[in-house]
Amino acid sequence: MSGFIRFIIRRTISIVPMVLLIVLINFFIIHLAPGNPAQIISGLEQPSREVIKALEHRYGLDKPLVVQLGIYFKNALKGDLGYSYIYSEPVIDLIKERIGATLLLTLTSAILAFVSGTFLAAWSSRYKKGILDSILSILSYVLYAMPSFWLALILILIFSSNLRWFPTAGMFNVRLSLHGFARFGDILYHLFLPVLTLTLIQIPVYFRVTRSSIFQVSRDEYILTMTAAGLERKKIFNKYVLKNAILPSVTIFGLTLGYAITGAALVEIVFAWPGMGRLMLDAVFKRDYNLLLGIYFVLAVCICIAILLTDIFYAILDPRIRYK
Amino acid sequence: MEVQTEVIVTRRKGKNIIKFWHNYRQSLYGLIGFVILLLFIVVAVFAPIISPYDPHAMKGEVLLSPSISHPMGTDHLGRDVFSRIVYGTRVSLSVGFIAAGLSAIIGIFIGSFSGYYGGIVDEIVDKIVDTFLMIPAFFLILIIVAIFGNSIFYIMLVIGLTTWPQNARLMRAQALSLRERTFIMVARATGESSIRILFTHIIPNGVYPVLANTALQMGGAILTEAALSFLGLGDPNLVSWGKMIYQARPYMTFAWWTVVFPGIFIVLAVVSFSFIGDGLQYAFNPKLSVKQKEVSA
Numbered sequence: 001m002s003g004f005i006r007f008i009i010r011r012t013i014s015i016v017p018m019v020l021l022i023v024l025i026n027f028f029i030i031h032l033a034p035g036n037p038a039q040i041i042s043g044l045e046q047p048s049r050e051v052i053k054a055l056e057h058r059y060g061l062d063k064p065l066v067v068q069l070g071i072y073f074k075n076a077l078k079g080d081l082g083y084s085y086i087y088s089e090p091v092i093d094l095i096k097e098r099i100g101a102t103l104l105l106t107l108t109s110a111i112l113a114f115v116s117g118t119f120l121a122a123w124s125s126r127y128k129k130g131i132l133d134s135i136l137s138i139l140s141y142v143l144y145a146m147p148s149f150w151l152a153l154i155l156i157l158i159f160s161s162n163l164r165w166f167p168t169a170g171m172f173n174v175r176l177s178l179h180g181f182a183r184f185g186d187i188l189y190h191l192f193l194p195v196l197t198l199t200l201i202q203i204p205v206y207f208r209v210t211r212s213s214i215f216q217v218s219r220d221e222y223i224l225t226m227t228a229a230g231l232e233r234k235k236i237f238n239k240y241v242l243k244n245a246i247l248p249s250v251t252i253f254g255l256t257l258g259y260a261i262t263g264a265a266l267v268e269i270v271f272a273w274p275g276m277g278r279l280m281l282d283a284v285f286k287r288d289y290n291l292l293l294g295i296y297f298v299l300a301v302c303i304c305i306a307i308l309l310t311d312i313f314y315a316i317l318d319p320r321i322r323y324k
Numbered sequence: 325m326e327v328q329t330e331v332i333v334t335r336r337k338g339k340n341i342i343k344f345w346h347n348y349r350q351s352l353y354g355l356i357g358f359v360i361l362l363l364f365i366v367v368a369v370f371a372p373i374i375s376p377y378d379p380h381a382m383k384g385e386v387l388l389s390p391s392i393s394h395p396m397g398t399d400h401l402g403r404d405v406f407s408r409i410v411y412g413t414r415v416s417l418s419v420g421f422i423a424a425g426l427s428a429i430i431g432i433f434i435g436s437f438s439g440y441y442g443g444i445v446d447e448i449v450d451k452i453v454d455t456f457l458m459i460p461a462f463f464l465i466l467i468i469v470a471i472f473g474n475s476i477f478y479i480m481l482v483i484g485l486t487t488w489p490q491n492a493r494l495m496r497a498q499a500l501s502l503r504e505r506t507f508i509m510v511a512r513a514t515g516e517s518s519i520r521i522l523f524t525h526i527i528p529n530g531v532y533p534v535l536a537n538t539a540l541q542m543g544g545a546i547l548t549e550a551a552l553s554f555l556g557l558g559d560p561n562l563v564s565w566g567k568m569i570y571q572a573r574p575y576m577t578f579a580w581w582t583v584v585f586p587g588i589f590i591v592l593a594v595v596s597f598s599f600i601g602d603g604l605q606y607a608f609n610p611k612l613s614v615k616q617k618e619v620s621a
Contacts, residue, residue, distance in 0.1 A: 018455040145594030150587035161577045258460040284470045300459045
């Protein structure tokens with residue numbers, strides 16, 4: 001067990017330089033952006049001399065660049081990301097209000113894509129080189145090439161505009177004030193199309209990784225030995241091949257989450273989902289740099305944590321990894 | 325002597341191309357992708373001849389559904405959708421080629437230097453590459469374009485500058501393994517300079533996985549440009565597929581063609597690059613096809 005704890009500590013330490021690098025990138029962008037850094041942090045178009053002075057003092061902008069960088073690090077790690085110019089609120093508060101909705105969308109779709117992608121790969125690998133396998137393979141190329149926002153629009157065209165099965169926008173019906181189970185159902189109803197979009201664009205990643213690892217594992221010697229020993233093929237596949245072939249999919253789960261969040265931001269905009277995507281769009285249109293950088297920082301930290309968690313989960317599944 | 329070696333080199337190159345093509349053909353996807361890309365290039369080059377109308381002309385009737393005179397209908401300003409798609413090909417293809425090309429060049433240099441020399445620089449590069457691979461580049465691209473400007477050259481440049489780490493990782497792995505090979509050691513023992521070894525041996529022998537990846541990144545760059553345009557951050561002076569979807573969105577429910585057709589072309593272009601990546605993998609790694617045949621038999 002101590003090996004496991006040491007593994008967790010080592011992995012946790014290894015994400016520190018990544019977070020630092022993100023902060024460093026943000027710092028440079030603020031300083032390279034047109035305009036005065038104090039003005040950007042203040043979130044005001046024309047801050048008064050006093051405000052500038054106060055901010056320069058607070059963030060140490062009157063000190064040498066290296067010192068400034070240190071102060072910026074300290075503030076970012078404390079969660080002080082400055083003020084948003086369009087909302088005149090601290091950036092971190094704005095993000096806190098909306099991150100839940102984004103994570104709900106991203107995680108639900110990521111898990112669904114993981115399960116269905118793996119299942120489809122296992123199913124199609126039984127019919128290797130058959131028609132089903134070819135269709136799924138081409139479909140995976142097409143879905144992988146599909147812009148998430150376009151797929152979202154097409155699904156709205158079909159299921160909302162024409163069939164009128166699902167709502168076009170929002171997270172719940174604002175006209176009804178539902179409570180308890182009814183509210184939960186209402187959210188699920190609104191969640192369906194955005195999650196379907198995001199799941200569809202992520203499936204190809206899991207499908208391809210699992211497919212090629214099933215292909216690889218089934219050529220492993222121990223599998224050949226079992227076949228030679230006369231074990232039932234179906235049993236070998238379900239009990240040994242699949243179990244080992246799923247492992248690579250687990251590792252890419254954390255990495256795919258970054259891709260999922262990008263997709264989620266765009267899909268949120270299409271469905272007017274009250275998450276960070278909408279916030280990001282507002283920030284882009286009104287050139288709210290501070291808000292943009294804050295969103296980038298928070299998303300990056302979320303992804304780092306997700307990758308750490310998947311690594312730990314992976315180590316639980318596959319004990320060999322802990323001692324590498 | 326000089327001339328003779330040159331002849332031998334070119335002859336070998338010719339043979340390599342034939343061999344390359346022979347292996348590339350093993351992949352049906354690769355062939356299809358190649359044909360689609362050729363068609364796209366023709367459309368992009370001859371856009372003024374192919375498009376029936378001026379892509380900016382607002383002469384036709386507004387939101388006409390597809391007909392013989394307007395095969396893909398007209399948009400909310402009465403512009404011909406098909407003509408705009410034809411011109412949009414130019415933007416998408418150039419973004420794909422230039423952004424991914426830049427990414428490949430940077431990745432090849434940084435990856436081969438870092439892998440060949442090793443040491444502390446290599447460790448730092450590896451950490452930076454790790455970070456960039458985990459954090460989605462799209463948000464960084466978005467921020468930079470929003471802050472510093474959204475001309476098409478800027479967009480290409482930023483995509484290239486943020487997507488090189490994948491290539492650097494592939495090239496680094498190649499350099500690490502080539503470094504230990506006998507012919508490199510011989511070159512080093514005979515006193516060839518490190519730079520010369522890098523450029524004449526390491527890069528030419530190890531570049532193949534980067535090239536296959538570059539085909540995929542071309543598709544990725546097209547998707548990124550489309551997403552930026554969809555957010556209203558596309559080049560204001562050009563017609564692009566993403567921008568067409570962005571502008572048509574409010575009219576979508578009663579004019580589906582304005583949104584559906586540009587998207588189909590994005591998918592086609594990106595799929596063709598993915599297919600080419602598949603073909604390149606066969607061409608550079610012929611064992612792949614042998615293995616697969618073995619299993620299916």
